[in-house]
Amino acid sequence: MNYYSIRAIYIFEMSRTFRTLLQSIATPVISTCLYFVVFGSAIGSQMMDIDGVSYGAFIVPGLVMLTLLMQSVTNASFGIYFPKFNGTIYEVMSAPISYIEIVIGYVGAAATKSVVLGLIILLTARLFVDYQIDHPIWMFSFLILTAITFSFLGFIIGIWADGFEKLQIVPMMVVTPLTFLGGTFYSIDMLPPFWQGVTLLNPVVYLVSGFRWAFYGTSDVHIAISLAMTLGFLAIFIALTWWIFKTGYKLKS
Amino acid sequence: MSAIISVEQLEKTYSGGFQALKQVDLEIRAGEIFALLGPNGAGKTTLISIICGLVTPSAGRVMADGHDIVRDFRAARSKIGLVPQELATNAFEQVIATVRFSRGLFGKPPNEAHIEKVLRDLSLWDKRHTPTMELSGGMKRRLMIAKALSHEPRILFLDEPTAGVDVELRRDMWNMVRHLRESGVTIILTTHYIEEAEEMADRIGVINHGRIILVDDKASLMKTLGRKELRLTLQEPLQALPDALADTELELADEGYQLIYRFDVQDDHAHISDLLGRLGEAGIQYRDLQTRESSLEDIFVDLVHREQEVSA
Numbered sequence: 001m002n003y004y005s006i007r008a009i010y011i012f013e014m015s016r017t018f019r020t021l022l023q024s025i026a027t028p029v030i031s032t033c034l035y036f037v038v039f040g041s042a043i044g045s046q047m048m049d050i051d052g053v054s055y056g057a058f059i060v061p062g063l064v065m066l067t068l069l070m071q072s073v074t075n076a077s078f079g080i081y082f083p084k085f086n087g088t089i090y091e092v093m094s095a096p097i098s099y100i101e102i103v104i105g106y107v108g109a110a111a112t113k114s115v116v117l118g119l120i121i122l123l124t125a126r127l128f129v130d131y132q133i134d135h136p137i138w139m140f141s142f143l144i145l146t147a148i149t150f151s152f153l154g155f156i157i158g159i160w161a162d163g164f165e166k167l168q169i170v171p172m173m174v175v176t177p178l179t180f181l182g183g184t185f186y187s188i189d190m191l192p193p194f195w196q197g198v199t200l201l202n203p204v205v206y207l208v209s210g211f212r213w214a215f216y217g218t219s220d221v222h223i224a225i226s227l228a229m230t231l232g233f234l235a236i237f238i239a240l241t242w243w244i245f246k247t248g249y250k251l252k253s
Numbered sequence: 254m255s256a257i258i259s260v261e262q263l264e265k266t267y268s269g270g271f272q273a274l275k276q277v278d279l280e281i282r283a284g285e286i287f288a289l290l291g292p293n294g295a296g297k298t299t300l301i302s303i304i305c306g307l308v309t310p311s312a313g314r315v316m317a318d319g320h321d322i323v324r325d326f327r328a329a330r331s332k333i334g335l336v337p338q339e340l341a342t343n344a345f346e347q348v349i350a351t352v353r354f355s356r357g358l359f360g361k362p363p364n365e366a367h368i369e370k371v372l373r374d375l376s377l378w379d380k381r382h383t384p385t386m387e388l389s390g391g392m393k394r395r396l397m398i399a400k401a402l403s404h405e406p407r408i409l410f411l412d413e414p415t416a417g418v419d420v421e422l423r424r425d426m427w428n429m430v431r432h433l434r435e436s437g438v439t440i441i442l443t444t445h446y447i448e449e450a451e452e453m454a455d456r457i458g459v460i461n462h463g464r465i466i467l468v469d470d471k472a473s474l475m476k477t478l479g480r481k482e483l484r485l486t487l488q489e490p491l492q493a494l495p496d497a498l499a500d501t502e503l504e505l506a507d508e509g510y511q512l513i514y515r516f517d518v519q520d521d522h523a524h525i526s527d528l529l530g531r532l533g534e535a536g537i538q539y540r541d542l543q544t545r546e547s548s549l550e551d552i553f554v555d556l557v558h559r560e561q562e563v564s565a
Binding site for chain 2: 002004005007008009011012015016019083086087088090091092093094095096097098248252253
């Protein structure tokens with residue numbers, strides 16, 4: 001394992017976050033906090049409890065998950081797309097570094113940023129909403145696992161994208177709607193039976209449900225299924241990444 | 254001298270069907286400056302890109318400092334530094350951060366002293382905390398060289414290093430390349446500026462249509478393929494060559510005001526005095542006399558032209 005190479009990519013990527021703190025950290029924290037203020041503190045007090053949890057507290061795991069998914073995909077896709085865009089990717093491709101090491105560097109940095117951001121949002125939410133965490137180790141593990149999984153997706157998107165528009169399509173047109181419709185703001189038990197069935201086709205349901213279980217011990221689907229689905233996504237994204245490097249897709253002619 | 258890079262039967266056909274390299278064999282000697290010349294699309298960049306790991310070869314083998322570039326890519330690539338043709342820099346990062354990144358990426362532990370030396374050698378030390386987007390084009394080119402040298406490579410590829418660089422900077426860069434060679438780095442450069450190859454290279458390879466058509470020492474290349482030209486400016490114009498000089502290879506030019514005589518560099522020069530004597534006997538008076546040796550550019554154009562005629 002080429003430790004110095006991985007470290008170089010990781011530090012370089014992380015330094016971008018520190019250089020752009022306002023955009024990387026402050027913007028997502030503020031926009032998520034607005035949800036806590038409106039749905040948690042303001043409207044939440046007028047809403048009934050769901051599964052014995054106050055509405056403000058109920059939406060916390062889903063909103064953290066929303067930011068985590070968005071940030072993982074965006075950070076990782078931008079991290080690998082930008083060197084492609086400005087041409088500096090030649091350096092990475094000509095370095096004595098294996099594909100696994102490249103992935104560890106880029107995906108690792110993107111996942112780290114998302115986890116840090118998720119934790120900051122969780123702490124900030126405490127200012128507006130009173131929530132509990134029944135299974136903190138599970139919560140933390142799920143946070144990391146999801147961040148890694150969706151950073152892989154971001155990495156794949158970053159390699160696939162050949163313009164900034166494509167880079168935005170998946171987070172805005174796919175991840176955001178799936179998260180909003182994936183039980184972030186409601187329990188899927190509240191839907192008519194037909195729409196409950198449809199909702200189960202949405203992969204984000206399993207992520208939000210599993211994450212919420214770590215907080216309150218209740219979930220829409222069993223925690224084991226949530227975990228299996230998340231690991232399944234991870235396996236699919238790893239396989240796709242492996243294929244990209246094996247074929248040199250959009251990287252090597 | 255031992256070969257530091259050996260290319261054997263290298264071929265590359267791109268997915269669109271374009272065959273960029275055809276059975277290329279080439280040896281680069283340790284410690285030399287090798288210039289690879291060729292017209293646009295000849296295969297220069299493809300050849301460099303394969304050796305550096307950016308393009309996958311279709312067939313053949315490349316060894317860099319004794320390591321196979323595919324099977325033993327880590328050892329091979331750690332010996333190589335690449336400065337590509339296109340200016341590509343991270344816009345927002347500071348100069349020194351990008352150089353540190355390059356060193357780490359190539360698997361080397363941090364070494365601030367080396368990074369300082371490289372930046373000083375390339376006159377970038379004062380700009381070390383400047384975001385790269387604020388650098389001029391010439392500075393960006395130097396930064397790319399600094400990045401390529403950050404991991405102390407034994408082999409340096411410079412793909413069109415002075416394209417779009419002003420004359421003064423080009424001279425500085427030539428000096429820098431010479432210093433690098435003195436420190437033991439083997440340098441392979443591609444260039445459009447034949448003057449550059451003529452000025453710096455020890456050996457020259459000419460590539461055209463994906464084939465290496467010639468590799469030779471610069472000096473012997475100039476000697477064997479070089480031509481000399483004697484140009485006489487006459488006092489009175491001539492309508493035609495006098496019969497007494499019909500057996501010479503003299504040509505009339507400039508509406509009869511000039512006589513041109515072309516001969517091989519290796520030819521014995523004694524016959525020029527014969528020629529001048531015969532001109533005097535024929536009553537031809539001249540007021541000026543110039544000689545010119547053909548440049549590498551003339552040789553190159555001639556070679557490529559000949560190769561195109563053969564392949565046509």
